Amino acid sequence: DAGITQSPRHKVTETGTPVTLRCHQTENHRYMYWYRQDPGHGLRLIHYSYGVKDTDKGEVSDGYSVSRSKTEDFLLTLESATSSQTSVYFCAISEAPQGPRTEAFFGQGTRLTVV
C-alpha cells in the first residue's frame, strides 16, 4: 500500500468524545488527503495537505480538523464525535496534485464507529 499506515484500523467511540486518526507515510510525498467512504456516497474529501503546516478544506470538512507538523504524518481529529461520523476513513498520498501524471495512493482505511 505504497508505504501508508493508518492507525488505528478499527475504533469504537462514544458520542461527544474526541478522536484522532493518524496517517503515516514513508514515501516523502508532499500531498496527503483524508477521505471518508459511505454507502451511497462513494469517497468524499474531508481535508488535504500540500505541505507541512499547509492544509485546506475538502468537500465535507465540517466537524473535522487536521494537522501536519511533519511531512510523514497527517492527523485527522473529530473534536466531538457524532453518529453521522461513523464511516470508513481513508488516507491518500501523492507526490504532486493528483491527476494525469500523478497517481494518488490510498491506505487500507480506518473503520470508525460512533455509538
Add this chain to the structure above:
Amino acid sequence: QQQVKQSPQSLIVQKGGISIINCAYENTAFDYFPWYQQFPGKGPALLIAIRPDVSEKKEGRFTISFNKSAKQFSLHIMDSQPGDSATYFCAASMQTGANNLFFGTGTRLTVIP
C-alpha cells in the same frame, strides 16, 4: 449533490462476459477521469484513467469509453474473471487546488465462475 453519477449500484456477470459501468457528470471543467478498483478491506487503487481529448483508452481487458458531448464515460471489462469481483469507482477532477477527486457512488461487481 453528487458531482459524478454512477450506475449500476451492483452488477453480476458470468465469467467471460463483459462488465459495463457507466458514469455521468455535469461540470465541464473536469479534465481527468480515473477509475478505481477496491477489494474488501483495502483502499481504492487506480485502475485506468482518461483525459477528455481522447474517446477511448484501453489497457488489457479494461477500456474506458468517453463521450465529451454527452458528458458520460464508461468502464468496460472484457472477458470478466472472478478475480475482477470488486467495487469500482469512477471519479473526476479539475486542475484547481489539489485537483481534488470527486467520486461516483461505486458499483459492486460480482463475476460468477
